[in-house]
Amino acid sequence: MHITTVSDMSRLVLTRKVNEKVTIVKDGETVAILTVGRIDRNQVRIVFEADPEVEITRHSSAKKSADQY
Numbered sequence: 001m002h003i004t005t006v007s008d009m010s011r012l013v014l015t016r017k018v019n020e021k022v023t024i025v026k027d028g029e030t031v032a033i034l035t036v037g038r039i040d041r042n043q044v045r046i047v048f049e050a051d052p053e054v055e056i057t058r059h060s061s062a063k064k065s066a067d068q069y
Contacts, residue, residue: 016036017036018036018037018038018039019035019036019037020035020036021033021034021035021036022034022035031050031054032048032049032050032054032056033048033049033050034046034047034048034049035047035049
C-alpha cells in the first residue's frame, strides 16, 4: 500500500481501477473509504463509506473548465 499525504496541496488527482479504494484519514482515524464501483463510458460509479455524521455533498454536474477543479 502506498500512502500519499496531502499537506499544502489544494487538490490530489488519483487514477484508480474498478474495486480499488481510497481511504481518507484525519487525526489517525478513517473518515471515509471511497471505492470505484464501475466505469462505463463517460461515467464512474464511486461508493462512499463513512459514518452518518460525515457530510458528503454532491455538486452539480454542470460542465466546468479544467482550471475549476
